Amino acid sequence: MxxxxxxxFLSIFFALMTIFTRNPVHSVLYLVITFFTFTVHYILLNAQFLAVVNFIVYMGAIMVLFLFVLMLLNLNKDSEPLKSNLVKFMGAIAGxxxxxxxxxxxxxxxxxxxxxxxxxxxxxVANLGKVLFSDFLLPFEISSILLLTAMVGAVLLAKNDPKKV
Amino acid sequence: MESIVQNIQGVPLNHYILFCSIIFAIGVTGVLIRRNVIIIMMSVELMLNSVNLLLTAFSVHNGDPAGQVFVFFIMALAAAEVAVGLAIIVMVYRNTRSVDINALNRLRG
Structure with a gap:
């Protein structure tokens, strides 16, 4: 218990560190630790499939994507212009x-x-797989189309068009 | 295994709701106070994760696997959203040489 x-407590601490750290790379690393604590939460709830998926998808794929974009844009320094203190204060109050x-x-x-x-x-995995492929078969297939669309869209957006430049 | 399962017995459901509300509020605060677009997207991920954990807690509490299937779908959606969002950020950076959210106010009339 x-x-x-x-x-x-660890999750809340690292989530706060994520949004208050100045350096974007440190921010991403704190977010990785936050997601790891979420994986521990899933294990505590005995949701083993979600724990493994959270570990692989969030900590493995999404965080590497964030780090990759940060490094690609060469933003690993404190280059962020700060909002005025009034806006920060109002944001914290709103939260x-x-x-x-x-x-x-x-x-x-x-x-x-x-x-x-x-x-x-x-x-x-066995129980969730049965539910996923019987009750939720149509949403499962539609989500595969969504992932394909996202992949095509991401490549199309990020590709450097040689004709325009 | 048994000891892990024994561990969670006795945590009230209210504490799960409170914990996830705190994480969600931290995500909202992060969106409001930062100007770096990438960190704003990370705060959105934080909010998505808090909702995921709450759905899992409800699913375990009610003994209904549908909640965990929904969490799986939310994770697939989040992966798609991050891929497209980061591609947009890369394109914006190529045009404006900045990831400042205030550089994106050209749509304002």
């Missing part, structure tokens, strides 16, 4: 207002029962 609170609203609406609920695994093998 206390493992959850420790990992949650805290959102948090207070969410937490306040949470208080209306009575104290909930604790999370319990009613069905311990719900997050295993």
């Amino acid at each position: 206390s493992v959850f609170y420790f990992v949650a 805290m207002c959102l948090l207070i609203t969410l937490a306040g609406s949470l208080r209306i609920l009575e104290v909930s029962e604790s999370v319990q695994l009613k069905n311990p093998d719900i997050g295993l």
Whole structure:
């Protein structure tokens, strides 16, 4: 039980470091650590398939993409122009207002029962695969078309057009 | 395995909701206070992840695998979004030599 609170504290700490660090490369690395703590959360919930997918897709693919673009654009220095302090202050206030609203609406609920695994093998690959390929077959195929479209779009956008330049 | 499963028993669902709200609010704050487009996209990823974790917690709590399948779809969507978004950032950088969000106000009339 206390493992959850420790990992949650680590997640919040590294998420705060992500948005407050000046250097963009450090920011990406802190985000990688945040996603790793999320993987630990998935393991604690016994969602093994999601833990592995989170580890591979988020920490492996997406973060490498972010780092690659940062290095490609040569932004690994503190070149970011800072917003004025007033805008920063207002942004922080707005974020805290959102948090207070969410937490306040949470208080209306009575104290909930604790999370319990009613069905311990719900997050295993076999079970999720059965659901994915029976109930969610059409969305699964459509998401493959979405990924193909995204790939074509990304290549088309990022390609240097020799005729124009 | 059993000890891991035993570990999570006893954390109230409210604490999961509160934790994910905090992470989501951190993501919103990051979008509001930074000017680097790449860090803004990273904050959006943070928000997506908090919602993913909350969906998983609800799915485990209710014993319904549909929530985890939805998290899988959200991850596929996030991968597509990051690929297209970073391609747009590369193109914008090629035209303006900057990733400052304030350089993108040309659409303002």
